[in-house]
Amino acid sequence: xxxxxxxxxxxxxxxxxxxxxxxxxxxxxxxxxxxxxxxxxxxxxxxxxxxxxxxxxxxxxxxxxxxxxxxxxxxxxxxxxxxxxxxxxxxxxxxxxxxxxxxxxxxxxxxxxxxxxxxxxxxxxxxxxxxxxxxxxxxxxxxxxxxxxxxxxxxxxxxxxxxxxxxxxxxxxxxxxxxxxxxxxxxxxxxxxxxxxxxxxxxxxxxxxxxxxxxxxxxxxxxxxxxxxxxxxxxxxxxxxxxxxxxxxxxxxxxxxxxxxxxxxxxxxxxxxxxxxxxxxxxxxxxxxxxxxx
Amino acid sequence: xxxxxxxxxxxxxxxxxxxxxxxxxxxxxxxxxxxxxxxxxxxxxxxxxxxxxxxxxxxxxxxxxxxxxxxxxxxxxxxxxxxxxxxxxxxxxxxxxxxxxxxxxxxxxxxxxxxxxxxxxxxxxxxxxxxxxxxxxxxxxxxxxxxxxxxxxxxxxxxxxxxxxxxxxxxxxxxxxxxxxxxxxxxxxxxxxxxxxxxxxxxxxxxxxxxxxxxxxxxxxxxxxxxxxxxxxxxx
Amino acid sequence: xxxxxxxxxxxxxxxxxxxxxxxxxxxxxxxxxxxxxxxxxxxxxxxxxxxxxxxxxxxxxxxxxxxxxxxxxxxxxxxxxxxxxxxxxxxxxxxxxxxxxxxxxxxxxxxxxxxxxxxxxxxxxxxxxxxxxxxxxxxxxxxxxxxxxxxxxxxxxxxxxxxxxxxxxxxxxxxxxxxxxxxxxxxxxxxxxxxxxxxxxxxxxxxxxxxxxxxxxxxxxxxxxxxxxxxxxxxxxxxxxxxxxxxxxxxxxxxxxxxxxxxxxxxxxxxxxxxxxxxx
Numbered sequence: 142x143x144x145x146x147x148x149x150x151x152x153x154x155x156x157x158x159x160x161x162x163x164x165x166x167x168x169x170x171x172x173x174x175x176x177x178x179x180x181x182x183x184x185x186x187x188x189x190x191x192x193x194x195x196x197x198x199x200x201x202x203x204x205x206x207x208x209x210x211x212x213x214x215x216x217x218x219x220x221x222x223x224x225x226x227x228x229x230x231x232x233x234x235x236x237x238x239x240x241x242x243x244x245x246x247x248x249x250x251x252x253x254x255x256x257x258x259x260x261x262x263x264x265x266x267x268x269x270x271x272x273x274x275x276x277x278x279x280x281x282x283x284x285x286x287x288x289x290x291x292x293x294x295x296x297x298x299x300x301x302x303x304x305x306x307x308x309x310x311x312x313x314x315x316x317x318x319x320x321x322x323x324x325x326x327x328x329x330x331x332x333x334x335x336x337x338x339x340x341x342x343x344x345x346x347x348x349x350x351x352x353x354x355x356x357x358x359x360x361x362x363x364x365x366x367x368x369x370x371x372x373x374x375x376x377x378x379x380x381x382x383x384x385x386x387x388x389x390x391x392x393x394x395x396x397x398x399x400x401x402x403x404x405x406x407x408x409x410x411x412x413x414x415x416x417x418x419x420x421x422x423x424x425x426x427x428x429x430x431x432x433x434x435x
Numbered sequence: 436x437x438x439x440x441x442x443x444x445x446x447x448x449x450x451x452x453x454x455x456x457x458x459x460x461x462x463x464x465x466x467x468x469x470x471x472x473x474x475x476x477x478x479x480x481x482x483x484x485x486x487x488x489x490x491x492x493x494x495x496x497x498x499x500x501x502x503x504x505x506x507x508x509x510x511x512x513x514x515x516x517x518x519x520x521x522x523x524x525x526x527x528x529x530x531x532x533x534x535x536x537x538x539x540x541x542x543x544x545x546x547x548x549x550x551x552x553x554x555x556x557x558x559x560x561x562x563x564x565x566x567x568x569x570x571x572x573x574x575x576x577x578x579x580x581x582x583x584x585x586x587x588x589x590x591x592x593x594x595x596x597x598x599x600x601x602x603x604x605x606x607x608x609x610x611x612x613x614x615x616x617x618x619x620x621x622x623x624x625x626x627x628x629x630x631x632x633x634x635x636x637x638x639x640x641x642x643x644x645x646x647x648x649x650x651x652x653x654x655x656x657x658x659x660x661x662x663x664x665x666x667x668x669x670x671x
Numbered sequence: 672x673x674x675x676x677x678x679x680x681x682x683x684x685x686x687x688x689x690x691x692x693x694x695x696x697x698x699x700x701x702x703x704x705x706x707x708x709x710x711x712x713x714x715x716x717x718x719x720x721x722x723x724x725x726x727x728x729x730x731x732x733x734x735x736x737x738x739x740x741x742x743x744x745x746x747x748x749x750x751x752x753x754x755x756x757x758x759x760x761x762x763x764x765x766x767x768x769x770x771x772x773x774x775x776x777x778x779x780x781x782x783x784x785x786x787x788x789x790x791x792x793x794x795x796x797x798x799x800x801x802x803x804x805x806x807x808x809x810x811x812x813x814x815x816x817x818x819x820x821x822x823x824x825x826x827x828x829x830x831x832x833x834x835x836x837x838x839x840x841x842x843x844x845x846x847x848x849x850x851x852x853x854x855x856x857x858x859x860x861x862x863x864x865x866x867x868x869x870x871x872x873x874x875x876x877x878x879x880x881x882x883x884x885x886x887x888x889x890x891x892x893x894x895x896x897x898x899x900x901x902x903x904x905x906x907x908x909x910x911x912x913x914x915x916x917x918x919x920x921x922x923x924x925x926x927x928x929x930x931x932x933x934x935x936x937x938x939x940x941x942x943x944x945x946x947x948x949x950x951x
């Protein structure tokens with residue numbers, strides 16, 4: 142008898158059924174075609190709760206192939222609980238190779254960071270996005286924010302930036318600094334630090350953003366201009382550690398974590414765990430560094 | 436001199452809707468002319484229609500019938516039927532109404548009240564203020580009042596400001612309603628001299644005054660109204 | 672008449688809420704003593720409003736609550752969508768384009784660059800989550816000013832022009848007095864020096880002395896900048912003080928229009944006579 146192999150495994154390759162993947166891929170194509178524009182998508186149920194990376198997972202599972210090498214980062218670390226859980230889940234659902242090495246991965250899912258090491262044409266970075274709407278802080282109503290995007294009416298966002306300057310004396314805005322993509326759409330870069338924002342612009346890799354709870358996908362294609370919002374006289378700046386070096390690698394020029402030890406002493410450590418490993422093990426990997434304006 | 440105004444068949448009727456449509460016939464078919472450089476006096480008892488006639492000429496009252504043809508700088512125009520925008524423009528540049536009581540915007544100093552019409556006609560602020568000071572001096576208005584708000588002034592002081600405001604702007608047609616009612620004899624003559632100076636520059640003036648001295652010195656011709664009709668024309 | 676005479680030409684402006692039928696316009700208005708269509712319940716907020724506004728002119732619009740006077744300026748400021756009618760504005764394409772035919776993007780341009788609005792309720796014109804300076808900055812940013820130093824300088828001079836202490840520039844107007852909120856609104860409305868300003872019941876709800884100062888400010892701005900204005904008010908005192916010409920609205924229609932002194936001293940329509948006789 143001819144065996145039906147279809148039901149031999151409990152799940153389809155990469156968990157999602159093929160029709161769902163196709164729907165998500167179509168939405169990704171649209172997102173790539175209109176850089177920075179938020180494309181609504183189905184956001185199907187997953188075996189993890191929304192808000193725990195379902196958007197990133199949808200994209201990863203929809204585009205992953207058997208030859209891909211996967212890396213999952215959570216706030217710069219490959220080893221945090223969330224990074225491990227997601228990596229193991231995708232590994233079990235696809236059988237793909239996994240890696241910690243930013244240069245060796247073909248597909249990287251991330252939360253809150255862009256790897257320090259330059260990503261190439263061979264790589265795709267998938268962001269998990271909690272709040273895709275950059276205008277949400279100035280406008281509560283979705284119908285209004287959509288109109289504002291449609292008409293490129295971003296004055297309120299600018300005013301909130303002006304207000305931040307008036308209140309704090311600089312354009313300080315922790316994570317999720319607003320950016321304009323391709324001279325058109327204002328976009329939330331997801332809660333990455335300002336340090337990572339310049340790396341969005343003119344990159345060689347493809348950036349995909351998935352917001353599962355909010356059911357939105359958007360993208361920054363390779364070699365796209367991404368400008369952080371700034372005024373003529375008040376400019377965008379990345380975080381500055383004023384020459385502080387990493388306690389483990391004795392090197393600077395990377396996003397540093399501030400860590401308090403049990404004896405309440407404090408030290409700074411390179412946040413990107415793979416980058417830190419490489420700094421300690423050998424030559425410094427290639428990096429794009431942003432110069433703050435004078 | 437040429438006629439500045441030709442009034443033909445002017446009538447005014449008030450229809451009071453809140454008094455069940457009661458009709459008051461205030462003016463009946465009035466005809467007269469005013470020449471350039473002429474002062475025409477309007478006389479008659481209270482309620483004879485003098486003020487109504489003045490207000491019709493200024494279009495504060497909408498004439499019910501007739502024509503008021505005025506030779507404006509840009510050609511003849513019927514004030515009874517003219518477009519409101521044309522009237523606003525004429526009031527800004529050529530026609531001034533000087534009522535018995537001062538109706539100025541509150542909280543504006545006396546000097547500015549008088550200078551304002553001149554500024555509107557294109558004078559610089561300095562020129563306008565200088566002209567206002569000159570007028571106040573001639574009308575012997577106490578200097579400490581020049582920068583005060585006229586709303587608190589006495590009747591005579593307000594009257595002088597009113598006259599100064601009207602005359603300083605040198606209108607081509609001035610409507611003067613009781614210009615000297617609450618003034619002493621000396622100030623009265625100062626006002627009269629100012630009005631005569633305006634006339635000598637070619638201005639036409641319609642005047643209402645119960646003061647015989649004022650009327651005698653100013654008006655070269657009088658229209659005597661009785662119950663809304665011109666009863667006689669008296670030449671001085 | 673050439674287009675250079677008028678600044679704003681409005682023709683047949685109509686706003687109807689709900690579903691009108693063919694007779695809705697005929698069945699409403701002053702003659703019918705209602706603005707609600709008896710057949711369909713449609714509300715005719717204003718109908719067939721036509722007028723010309725000249726450069727530098729201040730036009731008053733009076734009427735009781737529900738007469739459609741606020742609707743009129745809200746339609747012209749694009750706060751609401753007109754049902755019918757046209758409005759040509761010489762500040763845009765020399766008056767060749769009907770404002771109501773513009774795309775929403777162009778409407779926003781007109782709103783931000785060529786028009787100003789001061790609402791009765793400061794909440795409608797100001798964002799209380801932003802500082803007073805931020806509210807003014809919004810207008811300036813929309814007009815393309817991207818230099819914080821310059822923006823703050825201009826906002827500061829606008830605030831001092833309207834007698835708001837510049838020291839309070841970085842505070843939210845939420846904590847300001849009613850009169851000061853109104854003055855911040857006026858600063859914002861004139862930030863881009865628009866040729867036309869709408870004032871919707873700006874002094875209602877203010878104390879008499881505060882009212883007087885706001886009116887003084889408006890008059891001063893008018894004479895200094897020569898801005899044309901449409902002043903909506905139920906208060907004939909405000910109309911007398913500010914305007915050259917007046918439209919009287921009732922049940923959404925113009926029942927009378929004329930020079931303001933004529934409307935006040937020789938009102939023709941029964942409704943205007945009632946309005947004026949109730950003044951004192």
